[in-house]
Amino acid sequence: MKNYIQAQEWDIVENGFDSHLNKISESIFSLGNGRMGQRANFEETYTGDTLQGNYVAGVYYPDKTRVGWWKNGYPEYFAKVLNAADWMGLELKLDGELLDLNQCKVTAFQRVLNMQEGYLERTFTAELVSGKQVQVKAKRFFSIANDEIAALHYQLTPLNFSGKLDLISFIDGDVKNQDSNYEEKFWDEVSSAQEASGSYLTLRTKKTAFEVITGVKTVVIKNDKTVQLSIDTKSRDKYLSESVSLDLTLNEGISIYKIATNLSSQNYAPADLPDRAKEVIKAAVEKGFEELLKEQAAAWATKWQEGDIIIEGDVAAQQAIRFNIFQLNQTYTGKDARLNIGPKGFTGEKYGGSTYWDTEAYCIPFYLSTAPQEVSRNLLVYRYKHLERAIENAGKLGFNKGAALYPMVTMNGEECHNEWEITFEEIHRNGAIAFAIFNYIRYTGDSSYLKEFGLEVLIGIARFWKQRVNWSADKKQYVMLGVTGPNEYENNINNNWYTNTLAAWCLKYTMEAAGIVKENDPEQYQRIVAKTALEEGAEFADWKEISEHIYLPYDEELGVFLQQDGYLDKEQILVKDLPASARPLNQKWSWDRILRSCFIKQADVLQGMYFFEDDYDLESLRRNFDFYESRTVHESSLSPCVHSILAAKLNDGDRAYEFYLRTARLDLDDYNNDTEDGLHITSMAGTWMSIVEGFGGMRVKNDTLSFNPFLPEQWKSFAFTIGFRGIQLNIKIKKDEIIINTTSKELLHINIFNKLHPVQAGETVINYKGLLV
Template identity: 75%
Template sequence: MKNYIQATEWNIIEEGFDPHLNKISESIFSIGNGRMGQRANFEESYSGESLQGNYVAGVYYPDKTRVGWWKNGYPEYFAKVLNAANWIGLELKFDGELLDLNTCKVSDFKRVLNMKEGYLERSFTAELLSGKKVSVVSKRFCSIADDEIAALHYSLVPLNFSGKLEICSFTDGDVKNQDSNYDEKFWEEVARSQQGPVSYLTLRTKKTAFEVCTAVQSSVFKNDKAQNLQGAAEIRDKYVAQLAVLELVQNDRVDIYKIAANLSSMNYATTELQQAAQQAIARACAKGFEVLLQQQQQAWENKWKESDILIEGDVAAQQAIRFNIFQLNQTYTGKDARLNIGPKGFTGEKYGGSTYWDTEAYCIPFYLSTAPAEVAKNLLVYRYKQLDKAIENAQKLGFKNGAALYPMVTMNGEECHNEWEITFEEIHRNGAIAFAIFNYIRYTGDESYLQQYGLEVLIGIARFWKQRVNWSADKNKYVMLGVTGPNEYENNINNNWYTNTLAAWCLNYTIEAADLVKTLAPQEYARITEKTKLDTAKEFEDWKNIASQMYYPYDEQEGVFLQQDGYMDKEQVLVKDLPASERPLNQKWSWDRILRSCFIKQADVLQGMYFFEDDYDLETLRRNFNFYESRTVHESSLSPCVHSILAAKLSDEQKAYEFYLRTARLDLDDYNNDTEDGLHITSMAGTWMSIVEGFAGMRVRNGKLKFSPFVPKQWKSFSFNLNFRGTTLRVKITATEISITNHSAQALEIQVFDRYYEVAQGEQSITYQLCV
């Protein structure tokens, strides 16, 4: 666990430069706008350890699978979001001496991520080997006001010398992914050119033939006077640059501006791509850096009005939740249903930038409550549009009759994960997608989604579960063999309680959804049943039969649902008895030792009890929580938030707070020693859930919002906004009361604990006294 980030309410601050922490900071200080993003790499040359990363949403490469033993059903590739052209590059030489923080003496180093206004700022003083001292301040952002644009202002001052400064402002597309399976570079050059002050570099991905045009206008000023730029003396493949040579006097100020446009063939025909880039860069440059920054600040002000959470009395917690919300809003904006949320967002390459079940299980609630309903809906439409691929994925594994198995990892709907215990066995992802449909409709009331998209997806998933179970004569029940649950420290096990529970629920919910569509839109129901060739009498009967006779492992002595068959055969050691020197297990133990242990990576049984909490009384939940939490090592970023929410429901306020702080500061404090390869974006949504569903106890029941709140003793109060069925609410909770302000033109009935209240129209604040 690291502790070098200063705790402030609106800024992430690093003071002092430690090269050993640089890759962690590159992740933490990442910026993006939903369409593109970049790690916090330095603009100037840096020969030290670094993970360069510039990413363009939706552009990927099918990197050939690398495994030692090929198995039937393996995907041929792993889809990866690509490290794209580096547009921020500056090579700076003072009398021929390169500015490189790896070889300089660095002082007064400060890096600030301004979350309120949406930009990254860095300052430092560098003493070169010759003794020359240079002061530098840089500021850059990816615009959420215009998501094709990014901008940089780099200012320097020679402090103790006069001499010649050579500036090379470049765009470099000769890059590769660190996670390339065969050390292959994925880009080919299409065109490069220099047109006045603007450089153009167009690259095409191998195999997938995506094209990206990066247009960059560079400008240089000395003491506010514009300087001439010329084409680069060095010309090479996938590289374009401009040069400037200045004679400086001590304390002269040099300002370098780079405004960039990143456009891809996802949004423009390849024949029109460069022309569109010309228009975009002209549009941005006509405004200039300062106007673009003002628009960025205004756009972020609007974002925070929708999604901010205010915590009074706990700066570390306040900083953490804003950091998580900031990164979520940088990663996904909901404008494009072709895009989704990679577990690392635009902050690193691990997990390939592809889509996992994290989106449905963890991210949907955040976007439902903090953005227009269309944003979350687009995440669901993304899966609907890939239904045909999900059916193909199932067919490759021997399933028939329109059964759909959604991929564990994907870009285009095709499975591209190549670890057998994940690809073939972690089939609970199907259930998360079905639950997200239910969750969306429960929250928005948009039942029309079923007839437009949802029912077809549910039918495909239900058909998969029907074929995936088998009848056990021994147990006289339906069983599911050879699966991996959310706890990936168990592979190839039988009757994972969570997976069996999800499957039975899916079968029942599909029938319920079909009946609803039949009632509300009989013509659409006829269309869907014809399209899917649904035999309602036979298939519904089969699904009901399976759901009613599903087997669920249970331990009578402990009174808990067993994670899977044979779990109690394991030596039952508690996490508190593990030596700290042996954790994290995935970095200290052999894999077979982990598999033979009782230790749990993340919520598994408890994940199911979180989804279906109304099905279990508090004592059942408490027994299972106490049993499994004591065996959970939380070595998945997705784990602490679920435990925090359940602990809050059980009124274990201390544990709820501890788990919140762990999930909220997972990356800021590098809890699991893995932040250097990117942030845990999807788990950040769990941080929001820990507060709103945990501490505030927010639920949707019978179409109404319900709150069962408490305030952690470390806080004075907390407050947040909610969008709910056309209303915008501001909720504030203190130790003794909850106040809800309705900013919309319609009244809303709300439940607080066991009482109902009507929050009137307009900006009237109504306060309800809480028991102390």
């Protein structure tokens, strides 16, 4: 665990430069706006250890799968969001000496991510080998007010000399993904142009033929006057540059501005990209850097007004939750239903930038409460639009009659994950998508989604589960063989409790959803029946039979659900008895040893008890929590949040707080030694859940908001803002009271510790101390 980020409420601060931490910081200080983003690479040359990264949402390449052997059903490729053109590059030579922090003595350094206003600022003082000292102040942002714009202001001042500066400002599209399977570069150049309005480089992806134009206008100011740059002769493919030589005067700085755009053929016809890029650059340059920055601050102020969480009395916890919320809002805005949420967002290449089940299981709740309803609806529509591909995916594995298996990893609906134990076996992702439909309707009340999109998806998923189980003559129940549950430290096991439970629930919910559509809109129901060739009588009878007679492993003596068949055959060693030298297991143990151990990567049985908590009493939850938590190593970023929520429900303050900090500061403190690959964006939504659903105890039951608050002893209070069915509420939890502010003109009834309370416009104070009896 690292501990070099200073705790501040609104800022992420790194003081001092340590090259060994640089890739971690490149992840932590990443920027984005839902349409594009960038790791916190330096603007000037850096020859040290770095992961260069610029990304454009939705633009991907089908990198050919690299496996040691091939099996029927394997995807032929792994789709990857691409490292795109570097627009901010600056090469700076001082009397012929290159400014490079890997070659300099860095005497002062600070990097600050201003989350309140949405920009990254870096200041440093460096001494070159020659003894020349310079100071640099750099500020940049990706606009959420206009997601086609990014901007940079770079100031350089000589501190102990006067001399000559040779400056090159460039766009470099000759890049590759670090995770390229065969060291292949994924871009071809289409065209380039340099003119008074700026430099424009258009690239096209191989195979998928996405076109992206990167446009940049560079402006250099010296002594309040604009300096003319010269267009350089093009020296290599996929590269454009401008240059100028300047005389620097002691203690007198120069300013370099770069205004950039990335536009893709997803949104514009390829032939229109050059003209549109010029229009965007022209409008942004006319506004200027400072005005664009004001617009950015105003847009972020709105974001924070809609979804801030305020913690009183714990700066580390406050900083952490804001960091998580900030990165979530940088990653996905919901404006485009073709886009989804990659586990690393715009912060790195791991996991290919593709869509996983994380979206439905972890991210949906965050966007339901902090964004307009159409944002979470778009996340569901994304899956509906891939339904035919899900049916094709199932067909490749031998399923038929409209059975749908959604991919574990995808960009376009087609499965592109190439590890057999996940591609073929981690089929619980189907259930997460069905649960997200239920969760969306429960929260929003928008049951119309079922007839428009949801029921068709549910039918395809139900058909898959029906074909995936088989009857066991020995157990006299339906079983599910050869699966991998959420705990990926178990592969190819039988009767994973979570997967079987989820399958049974999906079958029941599909029939319930069909009944809702049939009753409320018979015409639409008949359309869906015809489109899906649903045989209601026969199929419903099968689904009911399976859901009522599926095998769910249970140990009577311990009183716990068994993660899978044979789990108790494993040597039962507790995590507390593991030596520190053995952690993390995935970096210290062989895979064979991990698979034979009882250790759990992330919540599995507990994930199911979180989803379906109303089906289990507190004592059952406590037994299962104590049993499985003591065997869980939390080496998945998705694990601590579920444990935090359940610990809060059990009134276990110490563990709830411990797991909250672990999920909230997972990246800031590099808990799992993997932040350098990129941030864990989807687990950040779990951090939000830890506070709102965990400490806040927020649920929706019978169309009514419910709260069972729990205040950690480390906090004086905490408050969060949510949107619920067109109403915005601010909930503040203090030691003995809950304070609710709403602008709703209608009288609301909110359930606090199972007692309804009327809430009117303005402030309502509810003393809940007596309710705890």
